[in-house]
């Protein structure tokens with residue numbers, strides 16, 4: 001895996017990929033590189049305007065690429081259902097569950113879930129389940145779910161998953177990113193016929209860090225994060241490498257998580273350790289069942 005770069009992505013001609021939150025940051029670069037290597041890529045974006053601008057940028061750089069835009073709001077299960085219905089059962093080779101929000105003040109999704117848990121985990125749980133026929137129609141589909149090193153600080157609070165009794169915005173982010181890991185591993189165990197992996201980018205300068213403080217009216221926090229992004233963070237293109245590795249490298253393994261060494265890419269994405277809680281099968285089963293109940297999406301496979 002040494003020195004792996006976007007240039008090492010294998011040829012993806014005839015492959016179809018969906019990247020959620022592809023209009024900015026890590027998702028944008030993930031979609032760009034998948035398209036550069038020949039995949040037909042759907043940019044699954046909440047905002048038509050920002051998604052359209054990303055589409056134009058990719059088309060300007062890769063005029064022959066097969067890239068399209070489709071509306072997806074992960075904080076609205078009706079939108080998730082419409083998106084999946086629009087895709088239908090056409091074989092889907094790569095799904096990158098990338099979109100996310102971090103440490104924002106308490107907000108509710110259209111279905112009444114806490115926004116970070118609802119967007120980062122439940123929206124992607126529903127999306128993946130609804131796209132399962134398409135994934136299983138591909139010969140060797142991969143699902144990559146983007147987590148964070150902050151999953152180490154996460155704890156699943158099954159008594160109050162939506163932070164109704166007590167809401168701490170960083171705790172809610174940690175819980176949602178631990179849920180991403182639990183989901184990625186459980187999906188790999190439960191569903192034969194696809195490979196599910198997790199990836200985390202390390203620390204990359206994107207909109208993610210400033211959105212939380214801005215929404216909370218925390219100007220100092222916003223300034224500090226803007227400065228840290230400038231001084232410490234790696235680029236968003238570098239932050240996309242673990243997702244790209246998990247999505248395309250022949251030796252990436254199901255159930256594993258890929259990330260940088262430390263919090264910056266130093267030449268290679270590598271298999272990283274995950275928090276002990278992410279490997280707890282009972283917690284994974286509870287989360288899966290809670291997610292089915294909350295979203296109303298069950299994973300139908302030919303065997304079930």
Ligand SMILES: NC(=O)c1ccc[n+]([C@@H]2O[C@H](COP(=O)([O-])OP(=O)(O)OC[C@H]3O[C@@H](n4cnc5c(N)ncnc54)[C@H](O)[C@@H]3O)[C@@H](O)[C@H]2O)c1
Nearest residue numbers: 021024025026046073074075099100148203204206207208
């Ligand atoms: N940047 C980092 O340092 C870092 C570190 C760890 C993990 N991550 C993870 O990387 C992923 C990408 O984040 P990023 O850093 O590129 O930030 P970003 O803000 O640039 O990208 C997040 C994307 O998610 C989209 N999104 C948010 N809510 C959505 C919704 N309801 N429906 C559809 N799309 C929605 C946004 O529009 C945006 O395109 C996230 O899952 C984040 O948790 C990032």
